[in-house]
Amino acid sequence: MAMTAANGTSVSIQNLSLNFGAVTVLETLNLDVANGEFIVLLGPSGCGKSTLLNCIAGLLDVSQGRIFIKGKNVTWEEPKDRGIGMVFQSYALYPQMTVEKNLSFGLRVAGTPKDEIAKRIARAAEILQIEPLLQRKPAALSGGQRQRVAIGRALVRDVDVFLFDEPLSNLDAKLRAELRVEIKLLHRKLQNTMIYVTHDQIEAMTLADRIAVMKGGVIQQLDAPQTIYNRPVNRFVAGFLGSPA
Numbered sequence: 001m002a003m004t005a006a007n008g009t010s011v012s013i014q015n016l017s018l019n020f021g022a023v024t025v026l027e028t029l030n031l032d033v034a035n036g037e038f039i040v041l042l043g044p045s046g047c048g049k050s051t052l053l054n055c056i057a058g059l060l061d062v063s064q065g066r067i068f069i070k071g072k073n074v075t076w077e078e079p080k081d082r083g084i085g086m087v088f089q090s091y092a093l094y095p096q097m098t099v100e101k102n103l104s105f106g107l108r109v110a111g112t113p114k115d116e117i118a119k120r121i122a123r124a125a126e127i128l129q130i131e132p133l134l135q136r137k138p139a140a141l142s143g144g145q146r147q148r149v150a151i152g153r154a155l156v157r158d159v160d161v162f163l164f165d166e167p168l169s170n171l172d173a174k175l176r177a178e179l180r181v182e183i184k185l186l187h188r189k190l191q192n193t194m195i196y197v198t199h200d201q202i203e204a205m206t207l208a209d210r211i212a213v214m215k216g217g218v219i220q221q222l223d224a225p226q227t228i229y230n231r232p233v234n235r236f237v238a239g240f241l242g243s244p245a
């Protein structure tokens with residue numbers, strides 16, 4: 001889906017900078033993500049992908065600039081008030097809780113009514129095909145199953161924006177390919193906004209509506225996968241993702 005005025009802006013990042021001490025990790029970065037768009041942040045390790053995602057999630061304070069979600073300035077809002085769900089590389093499940101409790105925990109804390117919680121868990125479990133796993137604990141799950149549960153935890157929150165930080169990088173190649181397809185189908189079904197961090201070119205090419213190629217805290221190019229592949233704007237982008245020509 002292309003960024004158009006018709007479908008509106010979901011996440012707008014304006015002149016965002018972030019410094020750790022004297023080191024500038026993100027530099028006056030701008031990014032507008034359309035409602036329902038799948039954006040991939042792609043770049044080598046250390047280029048600032050996770051930092052940018054954590055700023056959007058509210059897990060890091062920005063040094064400068066503003067972040068809007070659904071038109072609301074959330075730059076200084078608590079993470080829980082931003083209407084986002086986040087899935088990390090490490091599964092971050094509660095080991096002592098069953099899958100069902102892992103899925104319901106955040107909702108219970110937020111005071112969501114019991115029948116509503118049950119409804120949302122049933123829906124997420126069906127979409128992610130984890131119904132048979134609900135009474136198990138994380139230790140009894142495979143890596144792929146755990147990551148499905150982690151996605152489920154974002155899903156039950158019923159948010160507009162999903163943030164993924166290298167959710168598949170701990171999985172073996174076969175599972176990675178499988179879950180990649182599932183995430184794509186999930187996006188088709190939910191049609192929500194997804195911002196997905198990876199350093200994997202294939203993941204970026206297959207998942208993204210648009211790819212933001214990052215280097216040194218700066219977005220080098222933001223375009224559809226085919227455009228980036230065929231018309232990289234500079235040698236770095238070409239070397240990282242473009243055609244060999």
Ligand code: ADP
Pocket residue numbers: 020025043044045046047048049050051052
């Ligand atoms: P990526 O996710 O693209 O691999 P990160 O966003 O994790 O990159 O990191 C970007 C840069 O910021 C790196 O150089 C990293 O060393 C630095 N960095 C990340 N977190 C911190 C921190 N808490 N304190 C100081 N430097 C950090």
Ligand code: MG
Pocket residue numbers: 049050051
């Ligand atoms: Mg990272």
